[in-house]
Structures are given as structure tokens and as C-alpha cells.
Amino acid sequence: MVTPSYSITCLRKTLLAPNVYELVFERPKGFTFKAGQFVLFDVPVLSNPTDLQPRAYSLASTPDEPDLLFIVKLKEGGRFSVWLEQQIEVGSSLTIKGPFGFFTLRQNTNDCLFVATGAGIAPFRGHILDALKYGNTRTMHLFFGVRNEDDLFWTKTFKELKASHSNLHLHLCLSRASPDWKGKRGRVQDFIPEVIKDPHATDLYVCGAPEMVNDIKKTALEIWSIPKGNVHGEGYV
Ligand SMILES: Cc1cc2nc3c(=O)[nH]c(=O)nc-3n(C[C@H](O)[C@H](O)[C@H](O)COP(=O)(O)OP(=O)(O)OC[C@H]3O[C@@H](n4cnc5c(N)ncnc54)[C@H](O)[C@@H]3O)c2cc1C
Numbered sequence: 423m424v425t426p427s428y429s430i431t432c433l434r435k436t437l438l439a440p441n442v443y444e445l446v447f448e449r450p451k452g453f454t455f456k457a458g459q460f461v462l463f464d465v466p467v468l469s470n471p472t473d474l475q476p477r478a479y480s481l482a483s484t485p486d487e488p489d490l491l492f493i494v495k496l497k498e499g500g501r502f503s504v505w506l507e508q509q510i511e512v513g514s515s516l517t518i519k520g521p522f523g524f525f526t527l528r529q530n531t532n533d534c535l536f537v538a539t540g541a542g543i544a545p546f547r548g549h550i551l552d553a554l555k556y557g558n559t560r561t562m563h564l565f566f567g568v569r570n571e572d573d574l575f576w577t578k579t580f581k582e583l584k585a586s587h588s589n590l591h592l593h594l595c596l597s598r599a600s601p602d603w604k605g606k607r608g609r610v611q612d613f614i615p616e617v618i619k620d621p622h623a624t625d626l627y628v629c630g631a632p633e634m635v636n637d638i639k640k641t642a643l644e645i646w647s648i649p650k651g652n653v654h655g656e657g658y659v
Pocket residue numbers: 460465477478479480481492493494495496497498499500501502503504523541542544656657658659
């Protein structure tokens with residue numbers, strides 16, 4: 423079956439942190455997806471707009487929200503990154519194909535560990551908002567790792583959600599925090615073991631840089647004893 427293409431119009435482009443943009447698009451008619459899936463953008467090279475290549479980006483919005491939300495971490499010299507910085511503006515029209523992928527929330531009562539570095543937090547916004555909206559009371563831990571305070575974003579959203587949902591726990595982990603930082607210092611994986619109560623009743627979702635995803639998946643299986651079927655990863659290659 424051919425995956426459909428959709429034309430989407432940019433409604434907002436916001437720099438959230440150094441090299442991290444939030445993009446909001448009008449949701450096209452007929453486009454449905456599950457929280458955590460991704461789309462492929464048709465990306466032109468600036469010197470030749472007919473030379474198109476696909477680039478994958480996770481949907482950060484929930485299936486119920488009226489707009490489509492994305493987080494884009496710029497890659498120096500990258501095709502989408504250059505296009506985004508130089509040409510994509512409010513009103514720009516882009517083409518996406520999708521949705522794709524199986525990085526969706528398994529429906530059970532297991533504790534959920536969502537582990538993200540940088541832009542890898544994108545699919546977890548959708549997962550968490552969607553689960554909470556439908557009254558899901560399973561325990562959820564969101565680990566968000568970045569280098570320093572400047573690299574954090576969406577923390578207000580998650581702090582507000584945490585304040586109104588006692589089953590959501592937020593762990594901000596900074597690898598190079600300033601001396602003033604009162605929260606966790608180090609890598610996300612340093613703090614995960616302390617929240618695992620029963621590895622067999624724990625689902626792990628990890629998203630971000632491929633090396634980090636592979637490292638945490640391996641540790642989850644070999645050290646934390648989380649069963650293979652409960653470990654899910656999306657590497658941002
Ligand atoms: C399922 C999935 C979901 C994803 N979701 C997201 C997301 O939500 N947010 C996000 O930020 N990222 C996401 N990614 C990652 C994103 O798709 C990649 O980082 C993408 O390659 C960036 O596109 P780009 O066109 O900006 O860079 P690219 O053109 O792909 O280049 C990436 C880097 O490689 C360098 N490069 C390119 N070609 C060459 C070459 N020939 N020789 C040497 N160096 C080269 C570029 O200079 C650049 O630094 C996702 C990836 C996957 C697989």
C-alpha cells in the first residue's frame with residue numbers, strides 16, 4: 423500500500439534552546455496517527471528544490487491535538503537543518519508522508535520509564551499527554567537528559583502535568599550543569615535503577631542519540647534485568 427503524502431502549513435517556528443526548534447503545523451485533513459509515530463518530510467536541497475530526500479521526525483503532538491508538533495535538533499550542514507534555518511517560515515508549505523513506526527505505548531499496567539536525551543523527548547510528550555488524558559494511572563517516570571540548563575525545554579509543561587498527576591515523575595539530568603543547579607547531575611542511566619521496582623513489570627522506552635539508545639537498551643537487558651519484550655528504542659540516526 424502506498425503511504426499517503428500530505429501538504430502541511432507552518433503555523434509557528436520557535437527556537438526553544440540552542441540548536442533546537444519547535445515547529446507547529448496545521449494538521450491536514452485525514453491525517454491520523456498514534457502517539458510516538460514519526461513522519462518523513464520531503465526535504466529539498468536549497469540549490470535545487472526538485473532534488474528531494476526524506477528526513478524522519480517524531481510527532482510530538484497527541485492524536486487529539488489540532489496541530490502537528492515537532493522538535494528539530496539542528497545538524498551542522500544537514501539538509502533539513504539548513505532548509506529550516508534559512509527558508510522555513512510561518513506560512514511555508516511542506517510535504518510529509520506517514521505516519522510510520524511502532525514506538526507506541528504498550529497498553530498494560532506496567533510502570534513506564536521514558537528516557538530521552540535532547541530532541542528524543544519529542545515522542546514522549548505525545549505518549550504522556552495521551553495516556554494522562556485518558557485517565558491512565560500507571561506509574562510513569564520521564565528522564566530528560568541534556569548538557570546544561572540552557573538546553574532544557576518543555577520543563578514547564580511537564581512540571582505542570584506532574585503537579586496535577588501524582589503518577590508522573592520528572593527527572594531532569596544535566597551532564598554539565600552550572601554550580602547553581604539543584605537537580606540531578608550526570609547521565610540519565612545513572613538514575614534509572616533507583617526507580618525500577620520490579621523489572622518484569624516495567625516497560626522501558628528510550629529515544630535520542632543512537633549510541634545512548636543502544637547503551638541503555640543493553641544495560642536494561644543485562645544489568646537491570648528488564649525483559650527484552652519490555653524494552654523499546656528509537657535511535658535518531
Ligand atoms: C524514526 C526517527 C525519528 C526521528 N525524529 C527526530 C526528531 O523528532 N527530532 C530530531 O531532531 N531528529 C529526529 N530524528 C533524526 C533526524 O532524522 C536526523 O538527525 C536527520 O538526519 C537530520 O536531518 P538533516 O537533513 O538536518 O541532516 P543530514 O543531511 O541528514 O545530515 C546529518 C549530519 O551529517 C552530515 N553529513 C551529511 N552528509 C554527509 C556526508 N556525505 N559526509 C559527511 N557528513 C555528512 C551533515 O553535515 C550533518 O551534520 C529522527 C530519526 C529517526 C530515524
